[in-house]
Each structure stands twice: as C-alpha cells, then as structure tokens.
Amino acid sequence: MPLPTPHAAFPGAVWPAIPPTPAAALLAVLGQLAESQCMEADELAMARRPQLEALMAHAAGQLPFWRKRLEAAGFEVEAGKNAGLSLAEWNARWASLPVLTRAEVQSLEAQLRVAKLPDGHGVVGESVTSGSSGRPVRIARSTLDYFYWQAFQLREHVWRGRDVAGTFLTISRDESRKVIDESVHLRSMADWGPPASVVWATGKSFLLDYRAPVRRLVETICEVRPDYLCTFPSLLLEILRHARGEGIELPPLKEAIGVGEASPPELAGLCREVWGAPLCSTYTAAETGAMAYQCREGGRWHVQAEKSFIEVIDAEGRACGPGQTGRVIVTPLHNFAMPLLRYEIGDLATVGEGPCVCGRTLPVLEAIPGRARDLLMLPSGELRPPYYGHNAVMQVRSIRQHQVIQTARDRVCLRLVVVQPLTGEEEAHVLKSAGDALGAGFVVEIEYVEEIVRGAGGKFAEFERRC
Ligand SMILES: [Zn+2]
Structure with missing residues (x-):
C-alpha cells in the first residue's frame, strides 16, 4: 500500500506536498526511522548514544537519585563527557547501573520527577499503568x-x-x-x-x-x-x-x-x-x-x-x-x-x-510470553472485559494491593492487602465504586489478605474468574 500524500500547508504545493508544521515534524522523524530500521546493531547503538547521554545528563543534573547512581556506575554526568568510551566500556558501565524496580518508582515517585524540562519539551502530563502489579505506577510524561x-x-x-x-x-x-x-x-x-x-x-x-x-x-x-x-x-x-x-x-x-x-x-x-x-x-x-x-x-x-x-x-x-x-x-x-x-x-x-x-x-x-486476562462473566452468562472501577478503588491510600476474583456469576470478591484497616467510609467507597462499575446484578464483597501471590511471569493476575 503506497503512502498517501500528506496534507498541504497551502494551495499550489500539493504534490510533492509541503505539509503544515505538525505533520512536517512527524514526517521528518518518520523519514529518519526509515533509515535507522536498517542499521546494524553497533551502528544503531552509536547513533542512539548521544540521545541516551542527553537523557542521563539531564537526569543527573536535576535529580540527586540519578546523579548518585550514574556516578556509582562510572559515568561522567555531564553531556558528552563519556564520548571517548568505546562501545564495550560504555556497555560495561551501563550494565552496572542497578535495575529500577516498579516498587522503587512507586515509593520514590517525587524523587524521580524533574522540576524543569529543557526548552521545547513542552509541559508535563501523566500516564498511569492499569495496575497489573496491584498498585498503579504513575509516570510523568512530557509533550x-x-x-x-x-x-x-x-x-x-x-x-x-x-x-x-x-x-x-x-x-x-x-x-x-x-x-x-x-x-x-x-x-x-x-x-x-x-x-x-x-x-x-x-x-x-x-x-x-x-x-x-x-x-x-x-x-x-x-x-x-x-x-x-x-x-x-x-x-x-x-x-x-x-x-x-x-x-x-x-x-x-x-x-x-x-x-x-x-x-x-x-x-x-x-x-x-x-x-x-x-x-x-x-x-x-x-x-x-x-x-x-x-x-x-x-x-x-x-x-x-x-x-x-x-x-x-x-x-x-x-x-x-x-x-x-x-x-x-x-x-x-x-x-x-x-x-x-x-x-x-x-x-x-x-x-x-x-x-x-x-x-x-x-x-x-x-x-513476549504473558497471560491473556480473564473476562468477566455477566449474570446472563455472557462475557466482557473486567471493569470494576480500578482507579476509584485505589484512591483509598491504605490499600497496598488488590485483586478481584469472580467467585460466581453474580458474586465478585475484592481481595485487599492494606497497610491499616479501612474505615467504614472507605469500605463503603470501595464497594460502591466496584458495584457501580460492574453494573447491576453483582454482589460485591471484601476479603482482607496478607499477600497476593504473583503468577507465572512475575505479574499479578489483577482479575481472575473462578466460575
Ligand atoms: Zn520483520
């Protein structure tokens, strides 16, 4: 399928088109990606390194957490200072940088967010994971x-x-x-x-x-x-x-x-x-x-x-x-x-x-092995993706993890790991949020548990149907 001609910014420049600015910027990157998709591994690694170095210098300059980690791994934290390293030397230092876990991102969130973006990076928005680990991870993202x-x-x-x-x-x-x-x-x-x-x-x-x-x-x-x-x-x-x-x-x-x-x-x-x-x-x-x-x-x-x-x-x-x-x-x-x-x-x-x-x-x-999620069975016997008001439930800060189990066609159990007992008001909020999201015909109950066991692959099954 040949690509269609892009939008034209003004009349009389329709083919080859001169696209308006936002389209032109996207197409300019797309053109570079058409080249890089055929690079050999080392060529790709070297092409990517200046971008990675810019990210590392920014992280180290803004956040003490990253400055310490990068220095401990043997990197110079100013942009361009690692340029003399061979690919092998650079890779060895990179491999000594500790892996950042989801738990760290959850607990250190404020220490991982920068105060100031470089020029042109726009404003900060947020992405929230759906919570396959039980508690969602909040990620600040730039324009x-x-x-x-x-x-x-x-x-x-x-x-x-x-x-x-x-x-x-x-x-x-x-x-x-x-x-x-x-x-x-x-x-x-x-x-x-x-x-x-x-x-x-x-x-x-x-x-x-x-x-x-x-x-x-x-x-x-x-x-x-x-x-x-x-x-x-x-x-x-x-x-x-x-x-x-x-x-x-x-x-x-x-x-x-x-x-x-x-x-x-x-x-x-x-x-x-x-x-x-x-x-x-x-x-x-x-x-x-x-x-x-x-x-x-x-x-x-x-x-x-x-x-x-x-x-x-x-x-x-x-x-x-x-x-x-x-x-x-x-x-x-x-x-x-x-x-x-x-x-x-x-x-x-x-x-x-x-x-x-x-x-x-x-x-x-x-x-990319992983398990496909279970579907929720409606009281009528039909199936649909599970939706139980995840974000509303997790607004209760005392809930550390949760898992939802459908135990019968009309019965859903919220298994909660909590850092302190929920108040009556919080329990009511959880039950109502889940009940509203599931729709009519379900009895929702809460069960408090010590822990939720990870499934194969290291992920929590956020929803399981056992009926
Ligand atoms: Zn292919």
Missing part, C-alpha cells in the same frame, strides 16, 4: 515524549501497510460513558485522530465501549463494517468464538490489532479462520508507549529501539542471547519529565535471532 509516541504510531501504520482511507474501530473503555448497563455505547469520529489525521486525510473511526455483552459487540461490528479493528486479545477471542458458535458471517476485515496484553496462542489462527484477517499485535505499556511491533512479514517482534533502549536480562543480570527468555528492562529515550534508566517493566521476553525476513535489522524478540 515531547507524546510527540515521539505519535511518530512511532505512524511507523506502525506504515509498516503494516494500512489503508488510512479505511474505517478504524477501537473496542476499548470509553471514559465519557456515564451509565453502565447492557446497551451499546458507540462513538463516531470523522477521522482516525492524531497522529494519522494530522498527516493524512483518513477515513472515519469509531470507539465502541467494551462494557456490553459480546453478542451486542458483534452486532455493532457488523453494522460498522470496519476495515481495521483494535482491541484486547482476550476480547477478540470471545468475539470470534461467538461469531463462529452462532454462525455469524463477519464483514470483511483487513487486519485485527491486539493491544494491552499477550495474545492467546490460538487467536491468530482463529482470526484467519473466522475472519480471514491477519492478527498483528503491539507490545506497549503506559510507562513507555510502544516497545515492539509484530512484523507482518516475519511474525516476530521488532523492538522500537530508537524510542526505548530495551534489554532482556537473565536472573544474574546478564544479557540474554537468542532463544533465551529473560526480564525486560527498558529505558525510554525521550521522556525527560521522569527519566527511567533501566526500568524493569515486569514482562518477560524471548530474544530472537536476527535479521528478520522483512529486511529490517532492528533487534528481534521471538515471543
């Missing part, structure tokens, strides 16, 4: 980081050869929805939204709130007739099973896009069988944005190495080789609002052997 996030989203469209004139349907949570019942909540938009619509004239897009029975979601898909559908793999699996079970012929789809969790192994095959469409997944996190894209040609994962420095390490902290599975350590390169150097994101990945059949030489991950 500039968001800009890079957009540039990499454009790259994803380009890599996957998407026809931006098509219709894009996202099934996710629509925060604008007020009443949770079994009705369908569908929002229609004139274009795909940023970044695609900033650069190109795109087709329409829709946001379908997932809080509806799967049967109703499938009906809506048949009405919308999307070319692209983006949702959680666990929900996509239910949609496909429902369509197959009921003999529903789904409208033609160009591509299904899985985000937010690992894909069940049977999903890609079922997607081909039922929908005749390929499944492409994106490995992303609230802390970092996109970290790897599944290759359309090769099926494995390409690390977005120009956006984040990603390492996979074994139990002893050594870099894993091809075929080995280890912990994912990530250093986002452009977020100067809260520099995270060697942050352990809590996922496992299996290192792949390069290069990929597509010709891109970016590092390859063979697999």
Whole structure:
C-alpha cells in the first residue's frame, strides 16, 4: 500500500506536498526511522548514544537519585563527557547501573520527577499503568515524549501497510460513558485522530465501549463494517468464538490489532479462520508507549529501539542471547519529565535471532510470553472485559494491593492487602465504586489478605474468574 500524500500547508504545493508544521515534524522523524530500521546493531547503538547521554545528563543534573547512581556506575554526568568510551566500556558501565524496580518508582515517585524540562519539551502530563502489579505506577510524561509516541504510531501504520482511507474501530473503555448497563455505547469520529489525521486525510473511526455483552459487540461490528479493528486479545477471542458458535458471517476485515496484553496462542489462527484477517499485535505499556511491533512479514517482534533502549536480562543480570527468555528492562529515550534508566517493566521476553525476513535489522524478540486476562462473566452468562472501577478503588491510600476474583456469576470478591484497616467510609467507597462499575446484578464483597501471590511471569493476575 503506497503512502498517501500528506496534507498541504497551502494551495499550489500539493504534490510533492509541503505539509503544515505538525505533520512536517512527524514526517521528518518518520523519514529518519526509515533509515535507522536498517542499521546494524553497533551502528544503531552509536547513533542512539548521544540521545541516551542527553537523557542521563539531564537526569543527573536535576535529580540527586540519578546523579548518585550514574556516578556509582562510572559515568561522567555531564553531556558528552563519556564520548571517548568505546562501545564495550560504555556497555560495561551501563550494565552496572542497578535495575529500577516498579516498587522503587512507586515509593520514590517525587524523587524521580524533574522540576524543569529543557526548552521545547513542552509541559508535563501523566500516564498511569492499569495496575497489573496491584498498585498503579504513575509516570510523568512530557509533550515531547507524546510527540515521539505519535511518530512511532505512524511507523506502525506504515509498516503494516494500512489503508488510512479505511474505517478504524477501537473496542476499548470509553471514559465519557456515564451509565453502565447492557446497551451499546458507540462513538463516531470523522477521522482516525492524531497522529494519522494530522498527516493524512483518513477515513472515519469509531470507539465502541467494551462494557456490553459480546453478542451486542458483534452486532455493532457488523453494522460498522470496519476495515481495521483494535482491541484486547482476550476480547477478540470471545468475539470470534461467538461469531463462529452462532454462525455469524463477519464483514470483511483487513487486519485485527491486539493491544494491552499477550495474545492467546490460538487467536491468530482463529482470526484467519473466522475472519480471514491477519492478527498483528503491539507490545506497549503506559510507562513507555510502544516497545515492539509484530512484523507482518516475519511474525516476530521488532523492538522500537530508537524510542526505548530495551534489554532482556537473565536472573544474574546478564544479557540474554537468542532463544533465551529473560526480564525486560527498558529505558525510554525521550521522556525527560521522569527519566527511567533501566526500568524493569515486569514482562518477560524471548530474544530472537536476527535479521528478520522483512529486511529490517532492528533487534528481534521471538515471543513476549504473558497471560491473556480473564473476562468477566455477566449474570446472563455472557462475557466482557473486567471493569470494576480500578482507579476509584485505589484512591483509598491504605490499600497496598488488590485483586478481584469472580467467585460466581453474580458474586465478585475484592481481595485487599492494606497497610491499616479501612474505615467504614472507605469500605463503603470501595464497594460502591466496584458495584457501580460492574453494573447491576453483582454482589460485591471484601476479603482482607496478607499477600497476593504473583503468577507465572512475575505479574499479578489483577482479575481472575473462578466460575
Ligand atoms: Zn520483520
């Protein structure tokens, strides 16, 4: 699919177009990414080093926490002072920098946020993880980081050869929805939204709130007739099973896009069988944005190495080789609002052997194991993604961790680890928040527990269905 011509800034400059400023900036980065995706490993590492050094100098200059850590690892903390180090020397110092854990980010949050951003980095916003570790991680992010996030989203469209004139349907949570019942909540938009619509004239897009029975979601898909559908793999699996079970012929789809969790192994095959469409997944996190894209040609994962420095390490902290599975350590390169150097994101990945059949030489991950989440069963017996008012529940500061267990079709138990007993008011807040979010027909109860055991892969299963 050839790329469409970008928007033109003024008449008479339509081909080749002179795009308006925001589109021009995105396209300028995209052009550089087209070059860097074919760099050899050492070339890429050297190209990335000045960016990493700028981040390190900024972190050390603003935050004593990072100054101490970087100096202890043997780095000069002023920009450019490490330029004389060979790649091997530099890598050895980098590897001695301790891994930053999620618990550290939670407890040291204020010490990790900078007071002042460099010129041009914009203002500070916030990303909050969904809380797969029980308590969410709050990450300060700059406007500039968001800009890079957009540039990499454009790259994803380009890599996957998407026809931006098509219709894009996202099934996710629509925060604008007020009443949770079994009705369908569908929002229609004139274009795909940023970044695609900033650069190109795109087709329409829709946001379908997932809080509806799967049967109703499938009906809506048949009405919308999307070319692209983006949702959680666990929900996509239910949609496909429902369509197959009921003999529903789904409208033609160009591509299904899985985000937010690992894909069940049977999903890609079922997607081909039922929908005749390929499944492409994106490995992303609230802390970092996109970290790897599944290759359309090769099926494995390409690390977005120009956006984040990603390492996979074994139990002893050594870099894993091809075929080995280890912990994912990530250093986002452009977020100067809260520099995270060697942050352990809590996922496992299996290192792949390069290069990929597509010709891109970016590092390859063979697999990103993880468990797809359970779905909530409604009292009617239908399934939908679990939503129980996570953020409202976690507003109660005494709650250190939580886990939600569906014990029966009409019964949900909130298991809480608390640092001090909840007041009557706090208990009522938790029960009401969860009850409102789950919708009618559920009895919600609280159980206090000493600890919540991590599942395979080191993550907490935030929601489990045991019925
Ligand atoms: Zn590839």
